[in-house]
Amino acid sequence: MIWAWIAALALAVMAPLGWVLLRAPRARGRAEADRALFHGQLAELDRELAEGRMDAAAHRDAVLEVQRRLLAAPAPEPAPAGNKLPLVFVLLAAPGMALGLYLMRGTPEMPSAGLALRQEVAARDEALLNQLRARIAQMPPGEARRQGLILLAGAERNRGQNDAAATALREALEARFDAGLAGELAEVELQRGQVDAAVAVLTRALEAAPTDPRLRFLAGAAEQAAGRAANARSVWQALLNDTPADAPWRGMLEQRLRGQ
Numbered sequence: 001m002i003w004a005w006i007a008a009l010a011l012a013v014m015a016p017l018g019w020v021l022l023r024a025p026r027a028r029g030r031a032e033a034d035r036a037l038f039h040g041q042l043a044e045l046d047r048e049l050a051e052g053r054m055d056a057a058a059h060r061d062a063v064l065e066v067q068r069r070l071l072a073a074p075a076p077e078p079a080p081a082g083n084k085l086p087l088v089f090v091l092l093a094a095p096g097m098a099l100g101l102y103l104m105r106g107t108p109e110m111p112s113a114g115l116a117l118r119q120e121v122a123a124r125d126e127a128l129l130n131q132l133r134a135r136i137a138q139m140p141p142g143e144a145r146r147q148g149l150i151l152l153a154g155a156e157r158n159r160g161q162n163d164a165a166a167t168a169l170r171e172a173l174e175a176r177f178d179a180g181l182a183g184e185l186a187e188v189e190l191q192r193g194q195v196d197a198a199v200a201v202l203t204r205a206l207e208a209a210p211t212d213p214r215l216r217f218l219a220g221a222a223e224q225a226a227g228r229a230a231n232a233r234s235v236w237q238a239l240l241n242d243t244p245a246d247a248p249w250r251g252m253l254e255q256r257l258r259g260q
């Protein structure tokens with residue numbers, strides 16, 4: 001089955017190139033440009049007549065002049081056929097070369113990881129986390145311990161352990177407050193459903209960084225989670241007013257406002 005999918009994908013990728021190679025060449029050059037210009041002039045004359053900017057006699061004379069120049073334009077010269085053999089060779093050889101490389105390096109029939117393997121990987125990750133927790137527990141208060149707590153919080157979040165992540169982030173913030181790190185704690189608290197805790201940490205963070213767009217967005221999310229939809233809309237609208245037109249988060253913010 002995998003080979004049928006590979007063949008279909010190769011065909012889909014190479015089809016546009018094949019179409020370009022097989023279709024007849026189009027004539028291009030001065031004659032083609034002249035004809036496009038004359039047809040555009042005829043259309044413009046018809047618009048002027050319809051809008052009353054030209055009377056019928058003047059329109060007739062102008063159309064006759066454009067038609068005369070159109071008939072006098074040189075016929076387009078046939079486009080040279082060119083040598084398509086190199087391109088045809090590439091069209092046919094590229095899928096074969098790709099297939100050969102895949103057969104050398106790929107393993108299309110390899111099954112997905114089984115339950116036992118996934119459990120083994122999870123156990124190994126947990127063992128590494130336990131080592132990190134034990135090492136942090138032995139560290140004295142200071143910047144090294146704080147950085148270890150931040151690392152541990154990220155690992156706990158990746159494993160869905162938001163309670164442990166929140167505990168680690170709170171201790172890191174107590175060692176030294178940082179508005180960006182406070183935003184991460186606010187996200188975790190919102191994911192845990194602890195809205196009041198998220199509002200409290202966001203209030204302090206916004207005092208330190210009142211223009212931070214991420215913190216302002218999270219403040220609106222906290223208001224929404226608390227059931228204060230009007231407050232959330234007000235916070236997000238104020239943020240939108242201060243957001244540049246090319247900001248990458250503007251579309252997401254507008255979408256949230258439309259959903260209110």
